[in-house]
Every structure is written in structure tokens, then in C-alpha cells.
Amino acid sequence: MRAFFFLLALANVAFFAYAYFTGTPGERDPGAAGRQIDPQKIRLLTPEQAASAARTASRACFELGVIPAADAARATAALAAIADGARIVERRLDEPAGWWVYVPPLGSRQAANQRLAELRKQGIDDVSLLPEDSRFADAVSLGVFSSEEAAGKRLEALRKRGVRQAVVAPREGAAARVYLQVRDARADLRPRLAEVAGDFPGSEVRECPR
Numbered sequence: 001m002r003a004f005f006f007l008l009a010l011a012n013v014a015f016f017a018y019a020y021f022t023g024t025p026g027e028r029d030p031g032a033a034g035r036q037i038d039p040q041k042i043r044l045l046t047p048e049q050a051a052s053a054a055r056t057a058s059r060a061c062f063e064l065g066v067i068p069a070a071d072a073a074r075a076t077a078a079l080a081a082i083a084d085g086a087r088i089v090e091r092r093l094d095e096p097a098g099w100w101v102y103v104p105p106l107g108s109r110q111a112a113n114q115r116l117a118e119l120r121k122q123g124i125d126d127v128s129l130l131p132e133d134s135r136f137a138d139a140v141s142l143g144v145f146s147s148e149e150a151a152g153k154r155l156e157a158l159r160k161r162g163v164r165q166a167v168v169a170p171r172e173g174a175a176a177r178v179y180l181q182v183r184d185a186r187a188d189l190r191p192r193l194a195e196v197a198g199d200f201p202g203s204e205v206r207e208c209p210r
Contacts, residue, residue: 065179099151
């Protein structure tokens with residue numbers, strides 16, 4: 001009998017302890033009911049809508065370059081054929097076609113010829129005159145170079161040999177560097193873009209610069 005009352009008392013203590021520490025659901029978290037999911041607000045996507053959402057979330061921007069200016073139209077057409085709705089935007093950078101070291105126009109063809117002869121007597125090679133119908137016909141060319149650095153070295157060497165009038169300047173005309181950007185493209189499009197790049201030696205695919 002005593003054991004029965006002991007167990008009953010222990011059960012009551014356990015019940016009150018449980019009720020005290022846990023309380024009712026409303027007392028534990030008064031805002032819980034307001035955070036419950038409303039089934040009426042749930043909208044199921046069709047497989048097509050889900051696929052479209054996934055494609056939109058994984059859009060990227062890739063850039064193909066450098067493309068020779070003469071090949072820009074052909075490269076654009078090749079990209080458009082695989083772009084699948086992506087936008088193709090051309091980014092063009094113009095740079096000097098080269099760098100020129102020369103003695104500025106001397107006022108007459110006769111003076112230019114005289115200066116040319118003097119330079120050759122000094123042992124200066126790679127000197128010439130431009131055609132007479134050029135606006136630089138009275139200048140003396142001392143070399144054309146692909147970079148400003150190379151032209152600067154030539155000028156420094158000439159000055160060490162006593163040639164003081166020579167200067168460095170960009171050549172007239174400009175060479176265009178063309179990059180084609182494929183914007184809002186699928187992320188998995190990159191391998192196919194790399195195949196297109198293979199048709200244009202020297203070009204590669206990278207992410208668009210920011």
C-alpha cells in the first residue's frame with residue numbers, strides 16, 4: 001500500500017514539473033500560430049516554370065576575345081547561333097597601330113633629303129622618307145615599332161649617338177581590339193563558347209570584366 005501511494009505521489013510531482021517547465025503551446029511561443037504556413041499561399045510550379053526559374057538563377061556573362069575587327073561580324077553570327085536568347089554586345093578598344101620614331105617635318109623635301117644623308121653618314125640605319133604626297137613627306141623616319149617601350153629604347157639609343165631632333169609618336173590610324181560579350185547566358189554555355197573561340201586564333205573565353 002505504501003508503495004502505491006509513493007508511486008502516485010511521484011507521478012503527481014512529475015506531472016506538475018512537466019506542466020511548469022513546458023506550459024501550453026500558446027504560453028511557450030505566443031507568435032507561433034501567426035508563423036504557421038498558410039496552404040492557400042503555396043503555389044506549385046509546373047516543370048517548365050521550375051526549369052525556367054533555374055535557368056534564370058544561373059545566368060552569367062562571358063566575354064570572347066580578342067577578335068580581329070575584320071572577323072567581328074562572323075564571330076557575332078557564330079555566337080548568335082548558340083546564344084539561346086542571351087544578348088551579344090560588342091566591346092571595342094582602339095589602340096595605336098604602332099609607334100613611330102622620326103625627325104619632324106623639316107619644311108622642304110630638299111631639307112629632308114639632306115638630313116637623311118647626314119644620319120646615314122653617322123651610321124644610323126633604318127632611316128627613310130615618307131612618300132611625297134604624305135603630310136609627313138618632309139620628315140625623316142627612324143623606325144616603326146609595335147610598342148611604345150620599343151620605340152622609347154630606339155629614341156634613347158639615337159640620342160646617345162647625337163640625334164637630338166627625333167621624337168616618338170603613335171602612328172596614324174588605329175588597330176581595334178574587339179571583344180564580344182554574351183550577357184545573361186546560361187552558365188553551362190561556356191564549353192560551346194570555347195568551341196567558337198577555337199575558330200579565332202588568339203581568342204579565349206572568360207567572365208566579363210566588372
